[in-house]
Amino acid sequence: MNSTYTDPILDWYAANARDLPWRAPDATPWGVLISEIMLQQTPVVRVLPVWRAWTERWPTPAALAAEPSGEAVRAWGRLGYPRRALRLHESARAITDRHGGEVPSSHADLLALPGIGSYTAAAVASFAFRQRHAVLDTNVRRVLARLVSGEEYPPKAQTKAEVALAEGLLPLDPPTAARWAVAVMELGALVCTARTPRCVDCPVLAQCTWHLKGRPAYDGPPRRGQTYTGTDRQCRGRLLAVLRDADGPVEKPALDVVWSDAPQRERALDALIADGLVDPLDDGRYTLPT
DNA sequence: CAGACGTGGTA
DNA sequence: TTACCAAGTCT
Structure with a gap:
């Protein structure tokens, strides 16, 4: 499905993609899976050193599965949400026991693993196995909200309309769809950011509905809440x-x-x-x- | 389905 | 300084 957004964003990605280790040619599906779990709600810069330590210490699911879960929790360090470490450890054991030690490639099998939801299953299937999936994370939701819907922010909860929109934009060729998925995500992470978007660097500014409308401010309900101190x-x-x-x-x-x-x-x-x-x-x- | 679940950087 | 934000998932 040729969209007016596809080629400019793919070209932009080719020139501006960050050189992240889990995107390297020698990255394994296991390394990709680890990165996806670590990156849930956690910035790249904080994940980087922990991901390197993990992949060096536990290069395969079986290596992690052989250790007590407490070692995973300890090596998680201060990434936050330590239940993710526990679930990654459980996943390593499930992969070792039920998948012959190989990270499964199907969306359904990935989804069945603990700690892996709709986003992460699609991300691993796409990034590690070059399959065609709508990869809808907070970055992509924000980019599509602005580009297509003309809203500064997506709705608080993901809607079916967003999924349909993302699927409709997906290139038909699986490897191209996989590149597109990571490219849109990267655009959201580097240019179409939440707080202060760098529209001057945007490859699809001319086609951006939000920009064409004069970048109206978000008018919906308050975005957050939730203090942390004392909780x-x-x-x-x-x-x-x-x-x-x-x-x-x-x-x-x-x-x-x-x-x-x-x-x-x-x-x-x-x-x-x-x-x-x-x-x-x-x-x-x-x-x-x- | 709204709320729980960590942590640290930035405006 | 407070509040928001960072590749979500589970209950």
Whole structure:
């Protein structure tokens, strides 16, 4: 489906793509999968060093599967949302047990793995296996909202109309569709950014509905909310950091000192245990899962 | 389906 | 300084 956007954006990508290691010719599907999980809600610059450490230490799913899940949580460092590390570890075991150690290439098989949703399944199938899928992440949703819909931001929740639009724009040839998918995403990441878009550098400015309308300001409901300080999330982060930074099991008082609100602290610790991020020992100490 | 789930950089 | 934002998923 030849769109007026396709060629300019593909050309722009050829000239401006970042040189990211998970895009290198020698990157494996496993490396791509790791990058996609790490990049969920996390900026590229923070992912880079952790991705290198992971792929060097665990070059295959089987290598990670052979370790206790706590090692994945520890090596996750401060990327945030550590349940992702747990799920990546679970995925490594599932891939080893059920897929002969090879990352599956089908969207359905990928989707069945823990921590992999609609976006990540499409991204891995497209980036690692050069298949034709609509890869709809926050960048692409924003680009299409501006380019086609003429809105500064996409709706809060993804709509069927957005999926239909993205599929309609997809080039028919699978390898070209895969290049298109990463190219639109890159345009959103580098040019068509959320806060201050660099429209002067945009290859499709002349075809941008939002620009043609004079870049009207977003008028919908407030975009965010959600303070972080004082939340259970912050408390969980503090608790887990103690365990990550310790060599072995820690005594309870070592956890108590990082959060003064005792009821909240106990609740957060219980939740971490329920999530499988922390193991309580019989002797009263706590540790990352072994 | 709205809210939970980490962390750090930037305007 | 506060608030938003960064390649989402799960319940």
